[in-house]
Amino acid sequence: MGACEFNFDGLVGPTHNYAGLSYGNMAATSHAMQIANPREGALQGLEKMRRLMSMGVAQGILPPQERPHIPTLRRLGFEGPEKTILEEAYKISPELVRNVSSASAMWTANAATITPAADSRDGRMHITPANLVAMFHRSIEHPVTGRVLKAIFPEGAHFAHHPAMPGAPQMGDEGAANHNRFCDDYGAEGLHMFVYGARAFSRENAPKRFPARQTLEASQAIARQHGVKNAVFIQQNPEAIDAGAFHNDVVAVSNKQVFFYHEQAFADPDAMEAHVRAAAPYIPFRFIRVPARDVSLEDAVKSYLFNSQLLSIPGREKMTLILPMEVAETASTKRYVEQLLETDGPIGHAETLDVRQSMRNGGGPACLRLRVVLNQAAQQALGTRVILDDELIDELRLWVEKHYRDRLSPNDLQDPDLLVECRTALDALTNMLNLGSVYDFQR
DSSP states (O other), X not given: OOXXXXXEEEOOOTXXXXXXXXXXXXXXXXXXXXXXXXXXXXXXXXXXXXXXXXXXXXXXXXXXXXXXXXXXXXXXXXXXXXXXXXXHHHHHOHHHHHHHTOOOTTSXXXXXXXXXXXXXXXXXXXEEEOOOTTSHHHHTOHHHHHHHHXXXXXXXXXXXXXXXXXXXXGGOOOGGGGEEEEOSSTTSOOEEEEEESBOTTOOTTOOSSSOOOXXXXXXXXXXXXXXXXXXXXXXXXXXXXXXXXXXXXXXXEEETTEEEXXXXXXSOHHHHHHHHXXXXXXXXXXXXXXXXXXXXXXXXXXXXXXXXXXXXXXXXSSEEXXXXXXXXXXXXXXXXXHHHHTSSSSEEEXXXXXXXXXXXXXXXXXXXXXXXXXXXXXXXXXXXXXXXXXXXXXXXXXXXXXXXXSOBOGGGGGOHHHHHHXXXXXXXXXXXXXXXXXXXXXX
């Protein structure tokens, strides 16, 4: 049956803020303690989804996390009414409250690793939520992420779910942000490239400045769990991680047979390309390697050129890049894209979108989406109302305008009213999307 690749975008949450918690993410730390606008961030995300829908891209949506997360504070020994817990925790450690009030769920490339049915040995789509153990505030996300994914993709004939990797740095897993799938067509058997930063039990060839969030061993375990028929495991260049490419999707993006990447994304790009070609000779690969002389690694990280979405748009012979505005505002990347579009290569179109609220926390267009290939039978088996159309986007816009603040500082996270506002919003959202009781406060 015909298969379609859906982009499941994350909805920016009501507590979207700039606490600067993500060590190794240059944008996040450089904007620490600034004022955020959750309403604007959510609306920017919805406008991105609407624009891609108008181009013929199939879109789904994933909800934000419940924040602040009181169950985590209770696990850490705080007792009493929730307002008291929040007040006491903030009095003892404002940093702790900022952590339990922050989440990376809006960047759904971090949510999970997905193996399409065509690539698994049992013919089902396999899903593993990322454990995100590199950062405390992210490590508490995967239980709810797993519930959400199980509600959307019900376990059974079409979908198989697996628990997150064990919660230790040696099994650090960041989901699709370090994963590429190559194929000749979305419904055909593909090749999975798992990109890791270091080995679990060795410091050899590891980055020196920032932590490697993804380990080889976690990637191998997920491939085994999913029964992936064809996979390669490639190490990210430690120098790229130390330059701020905390995920591989900061320096590389793929679509079908095309791989668009910075020449310093991998330590030996020639060996990487040869390895990939040998693993899947049935795929007509097209590699676009961007030289450092044209775009420095620093400019690649600053502009998020490679954190763009690379898409096959219906009616267009060549692929399209969906770029953040920062690419057009960086001289080297602006010049490179203009030259790229004039070549006879596989990328022939580029569109620029405003996702600044996300970019200031270190997430571009590609971070905001999780790619999910669904055949027609799997589409009919979905358990919720998460496939977007204009009616649902309009409803979501009204929901955001009703429930979201237009100003939020990290110090505002101690406000107990924010907890009530967040839960009220999420209750309404789960009803709108037919998600059921996925949040802790609903159970």
